[in-house]
């Protein structure tokens with residue numbers, strides 16, 4: 001057990017991904033806690049160890065690791081701390097443990113969804129290749145403690161777990177109630193808008209409407225009256241309320257643009273993505289498709305467009 005005044009240190013770890021470096025946090029509390037780890041790369045490992053050493057700690061000193069969500073830039077190096085207690089959401093389990101059966105089912109679901117929404121086979125295989133490569137930036141380890149919304153963070157009295165699904169189904173953040181300082185990973189970023197990524201359902205057959213979930217999570221974050229949000233990428237956020245409103249407005253504006261683009265012509269989600277993103281849709285179809293699908297969900301929910309199935313394809317139509 002580590003005895004010291006509770007301080008929070010920000011460590012910045014390089015990633016090979018477009019998003020750039022990731023921030024992970026060392027909380028020197030009742031238990032010496034690491035929040036996220038960085039990706040499984042040689043450079044990431046070296047930097048993480050170096051920055052821990054600069055603060056006076058060895059890898060073995062870490063008592064527990066809180067994993068914000070399953071994306072490799074956040075949790076890839078968790079296995080470096082096999083001796084420590086791993087803490088995360090229940091839906092994180094198959095990802096961090098790299099459950100192959102789960103991956104196969106998950107991929108199958110998404111494949112069907114992409115095909116039914118018009119994605120050509122060459123873009124589909126591009127997505128599948130990049131997801132397979134992406135997962136290699138995580139080394140499997142076991143999840144020891146499952147936490148849920150409202151729990152006190154184990155080993156960190158005064159800190160609470162908040163579930164914020166949307167960017168990922170298993171996303172959690174933590175907040176120190178005494179001063180409303182929160183560590184939010186990707187829930188809200190200062191300069192880029194966090195993508196509500198398309199995901200297969202974790203239970204049942206119903207696909208999670210990730211942008212709708214994400215919007216609920218943003219409203220929840222706003223209601224927490226966070227004074228300072230320590231983020232996973234870029235600057236910290238002081239003006240959480242204002243930024244949440246800006247992001248919520250941004251979704252509505254993009255949805256409106258998509259609605260106009262559909263006009264009276266029926267289109268597949270792939271066609272909409274291509275019109276919206278042009279070449280970017282060919283280069284990063286997973287991101288553009290998620291973005292489009294999320295906003296289509298938003299328009300469907302408010303009854304502004306309709307979806308119909310013709311043959312084996314889904315079409316969206318402006319009413």
Ligand SMILES: [Zn+2]
Nearest residue numbers: 069071167186
């Ligand atoms: Zn993420």
